[in-house]
Amino acid sequence: MSTHSxxxxxxxxxxxxxxxxxxxxxxxxxSLGYLVVGVLLYWSLSTVDVFWPWVWDAPAQIGDMMFRMxxxxxxxxxxxxxxxxxxxxxxxxxxxxxxxMALPIAYxxxxxxxxxxxxxxxxxxxxxxxRSVDTxxxxxxxxxxxxxxxxxxILAIAFRSIGFLSKLLAEAIEEIDWGPVEAMxxxxxxxxxxxxYAIVPQVVPSFWAITILRWDINIRESTVLGLVGAGGIGxxxxxxxxxxxxxTVSLVLIVIVLVxxxxxxxxxxxxxxxx
Amino acid sequence: xxxxxDLVKSYNNGEPVLKGLNLxxxxxxxxxxxxxxxxxxxxxxxxxxxxxTADSGRIELxxxxxxxxxxxxxxxxxxxxxxxxxxxxxxxxLTVMENVLSGRLGYVGTLRGVLRRFPQSDIDRAYALLKRxxxxxxxxxxxxxxxGGERQRVGVARALMQNPRILLADEPTASLDPKTSExxxxxxxxxxxxxxLPVLINLHNVPQARDYADRIVGLRYGVIVFxxxxxxxxxxxxxxxxxxxxxxxKKQMKVAGEDGxxx
Numbered sequence: 419m420s421t422h423s424x425x426x427x428x429x430x431x432x433x434x435x436x437x438x439x440x441x442x443x444x445x446x447x448x449s450l451g452y453l454v455v456g457v458l459l460y461w462s463l464s465t466v467d468v469f470w471p472w473v474w475d476a477p478a479q480i481g482d483m484m485f486r487m488x489x490x491x492x493x494x495x496x497x498x499x500x501x502x503x504x505x506x507x508x509x510x511x512x513x514x515x516x517x518x519m520a521l522p523i524a525y526x527x528x529x530x531x532x533x534x535x536x537x538x539x540x541x542x543x544x545x546x547x548x549r550s551v552d553t554x555x556x557x558x559x560x561x562x563x564x565x566x567x568x569x570x571x572i573l574a575i576a577f578r579s580i581g582f583l584s585k586l587l588a589e590a591i592e593e594i595d596w597g598p599v600e601a602m603x604x605x606x607x608x609x610x611x612x613x614x615y616a617i618v619p620q621v622v623p624s625f626w627a628i629t630i631l632r633w634d635i636n637i638r639e640s641t642v643l644g645l646v647g648a649g650g651i652g653x654x655x656x657x658x659x660x661x662x663x664x665x666t667v668s669l670v671l672i673v674i675v676l677v678x679x680x681x682x683x684x685x686x687x688x689x690x691x692x693x
Numbered sequence: 694x695x696x697x698x699d700l701v702k703s704y705n706n707g708e709p710v711l712k713g714l715n716l717x718x719x720x721x722x723x724x725x726x727x728x729x730x731x732x733x734x735x736x737x738x739x740x741x742x743x744x745x746t747a748d749s750g751r752i753e754l755x756x757x758x759x760x761x762x763x764x765x766x767x768x769x770x771x772x773x774x775x776x777x778x779x780x781x782x783x784x785x786x787l788t789v790m791e792n793v794l795s796g797r798l799g800y801v802g803t804l805r806g807v808l809r810r811f812p813q814s815d816i817d818r819a820y821a822l823l824k825r826x827x828x829x830x831x832x833x834x835x836x837x838x839x840x841g842g843e844r845q846r847v848g849v850a851r852a853l854m855q856n857p858r859i860l861l862a863d864e865p866t867a868s869l870d871p872k873t874s875e876x877x878x879x880x881x882x883x884x885x886x887x888x889x890l891p892v893l894i895n896l897h898n899v900p901q902a903r904d905y906a907d908r909i910v911g912l913r914y915g916v917i918v919f920x921x922x923x924x925x926x927x928x929x930x931x932x933x934x935x936x937x938x939x940x941x942x943k944k945q946m947k948v949a950g951e952d953g954x955x956x
Contacts (some may be wrong), residue, residue: 538900597782604742605855606772607798619786647908 491665505650509636512575524587549581557648568649590624700750725906729938734895772799775852777862785837796854842873862894
């Protein structure tokens with residue numbers, strides 16, 4: 419494209435060079451591109467059926483809400499902290515359950531070690547399937563199956579995490595140095611031995627880094643699970659909104675931000691230790 | 694003991710790397726295999742312990758055709774064949790002891806191996822071997838903190854841990870500086886002599902082959918063109934083995950001549 423534009427627009431006319439950043443053809447193409455984006459924008463806005471008075475009203479509503487949110491009410495501090503601990507525990511347990519389920523899937527999903535094409539595709543299917551369903555949807559499913567409560571939350575977090583963990587772990591397995599694997603095979607080691615001596619030690623650092631990263635994500639995700647009845651701080655959050663206790667809502671939000679921030683600090687420290 | 698008959702191997706249906714190779718090892722002898730890169734030296738060794746699968750032919754160890762084995766029986770035969778690698782192929786994040794004991798995995802059950810509960814006799818043997826190769830002070834050191842020469846010593850100890858019938862060494866000194874390379878060759882040659890262990894060793898370095906080998910096999914494009922004692926390996930023969938790869942040969946002769954140049 420660029421060579422084309424230099425030949426077409428850098429013509430010498432008398433003592434002057436005529437120069438343009440784009441050739442005529444490029445200019446037309448770009449204008450058409452803008453037009454298409456504009457049409458798409460108009461079309462999407464027209465289908466979502468925005469009620470404009472409410473949109474124009476938003477600044478006033480925000481002011482009103484702020485007025486109702488502050489000062490923060492600490493009346494519900496104890497139940498909020500209990501629910502918070504529950505949220506964190508849901509994240510931790512969900513991550514642990516996910517890790518145990520992800521390990522075999524990662525092994526089957528790593529091209530270099532998977533026993534057959536069939537197992538590879540099976541693992542890939544599981545990875546894609548669990549990743550494409552959002553945590554809240556998983557939570558709805560598990561609330562329907564085993565009833566509301568933290569167990570549904572743990573399973574939702576776990577199922578959402580399997581794909582993520584397996585995919586990254588499978589990539590870590592594919593990147594190992596193959597030499598030790600050959601050395602173990604040459605010594606007559608069985609498959610289980612090859613895994614524990616040649617593969618596991620090489621993926622341990624990645625394993626911890628990936629698990630910590632997912633745990634960090636799960637802390638955030640666990641805070642909203644209560645919205646669909648899957649336990650944790652989200653339950654109090656929704657209750658407070660439903661009862662228009664805005665000064666409690668604000669406390670919940672502040673606590674969530676603090677926890678996420680703390681999680682960030684912890685993962686940062688652990689990651690530095692792993693390096 | 695080890696008898697190779699009509700061994701053929703090609704990669705991806707290309708030109709065969711080994712073209713009907715025949716070779717029998719002698720007991721208690723160090724056999725060096727020399728030849729330019731691409732002559733099939735590595736392929737030959739890796740066919741013997743089935744790290745690559747040969748197309749046709751026979752490789753018999755004490756009368757058992759290795760090429761026909763599967764599963765448990767293959768593992769049982771592999772543990773009788775020790776191997777030393779050019780890149781050491783140690784597990785960096787495991788300790789020296791764990792790496793040496795891993796040579797014993799063909800003998801211990803799955804659970805014992807996984808839990809690292811090796812029999813006391815294996816641990817004693819590992820200590821003895823580490824002492825013999827001069828690494829007893831590093832028993833619990835992780836392998837990634839060792840130097841190249843030390844790593845290859847661990848590699849030697851791991852291979853001998855198998856209590857093998859035969860030892861294969863695939864350019865064990867090619868990644869090392871000349872001085873360390875000499876030391877490792879000396880170690881391999883002495884220790885296998887002590888243990889009465891036959892060795893098949895791929896060497897890039899012709900003077901080393903002359904110094905340490907009892908028998909030299911010259912490989913050229915998958916065919917054995919020379920087979921004799923080191924005294925028989927005249928410069929004429931070398932030229933035949935390395936014809937078309939004279940630069941390769943010159944470089945290798947120089948390495949030993951100057952004894953300070955790097956590979």
